[in-house]
Amino acid sequence: MIKIDNIDVYYGNVQALNSVEFEVNTGEIVTLIGANGAGKSTILKTISGLIRPMHGSIKYLDDNIETMAVEKIVSKGISHVPEGRRIFPGLTVFGNLEVATSSWKRRGESYKKELEYVFQLFPALKKRKDQLGWSLSGGEQQMLAMGRGLMSRPKLLLLDEPSLGLAPILARSVFETIREINKEGTTILLVEQNAYAALQIANRGYVLENGQIVLSGKAKDLASDEKVKKAYLGG
Numbered sequence: 001m002i003k004i005d006n007i008d009v010y011y012g013n014v015q016a017l018n019s020v021e022f023e024v025n026t027g028e029i030v031t032l033i034g035a036n037g038a039g040k041s042t043i044l045k046t047i048s049g050l051i052r053p054m055h056g057s058i059k060y061l062d063d064n065i066e067t068m069a070v071e072k073i074v075s076k077g078i079s080h081v082p083e084g085r086r087i088f089p090g091l092t093v094f095g096n097l098e099v100a101t102s103s104w105k106r107r108g109e110s111y112k113k114e115l116e117y118v119f120q121l122f123p124a125l126k127k128r129k130d131q132l133g134w135s136l137s138g139g140e141q142q143m144l145a146m147g148r149g150l151m152s153r154p155k156l157l158l159l160d161e162p163s164l165g166l167a168p169i170l171a172r173s174v175f176e177t178i179r180e181i182n183k184e185g186t187t188i189l190l191v192e193q194n195a196y197a198a199l200q201i202a203n204r205g206y207v208l209e210n211g212q213i214v215l216s217g218k219a220k221d222l223a224s225d226e227k228v229k230k231a232y233l234g235g
Contacts, residue, residue, distance in 0.1 A: 001187050002024045002060045002189075005056055005059070007019075007021075007046060007066070016042045017043065017211045020056075029190060030188070032208060033195040033222075033232055038209055041161075044158045045080075047158060049065070049073045050080075052067065061077075075103040079150070081158065085145040087144050091132065093136070094129045097144075097148055097151050100148045100152045103152055114151050121150075121181070139166055146174075156188075158189050159178065159188060171194065171197070182201075205219050
């Protein structure tokens with residue numbers, strides 16, 4: 001579905017990504033793991049067009065998107081759920097969800113099906129559809145952020161730290177929902193500080209260190225790799 005080929009990314013004079021190469025196949029959950037500052041979030045921002053690579057290419061389906069406008073990338077089926085949720089606090093739950101349909105609603109299509117799907121995944125949002133975003137709990141805001149991502153009809157969903165700051169029981173629910181979204185046909189690229197949980201639900205993974213991919217493989221193999229266990233899994 002997407003192939004990242006030899007991309008370099010800089011913040012000013014500081015190189016954040018160095019010759020990064022990897023791919024995500026249709027129907028997979030692929031996870032990026034690594035320490036804070038390794039470049040995981042930068043990869044997602046580069047794919048979604050928020051950051052431009054200095055070198056290299058990003059091919060999504062049949063298109064090169066490394067220079068494409070953000071709104072065009074979204075319209076082609078890539079949705080980015082950023083770290084920190086970034087919901088619109090002054091909009092209602094319904095308003096937050098509706099705004100994400102702008103990339104395709106202008107064609108006059110109904111978003112009833114997408115809304116019902118989000119409310120099926122997150123029943124708490126349906127109960128709170130008229131509440132303002134700021135009044136939701138942290139867990140509910142994360143549900144809203146993921147629901148908003150789904151409202152744009154993604155083929156590829158980029159998830160950045162979806163369990164960050166959540167109680168363990170809520171974090172488990174998030175991972176179960178990610179698995180369910182994937183079963184319904186959405187390909188997922190996941191950045192997650194809980195490396196153990198991410199590897200439990202992923203098909204494959206890549207390990208980043210200092211802006212470079214240093215290890216890759218099937219998720220179950222990475223979970224049993226001694227270096228990965230020592231560095232990221234607490235054992």
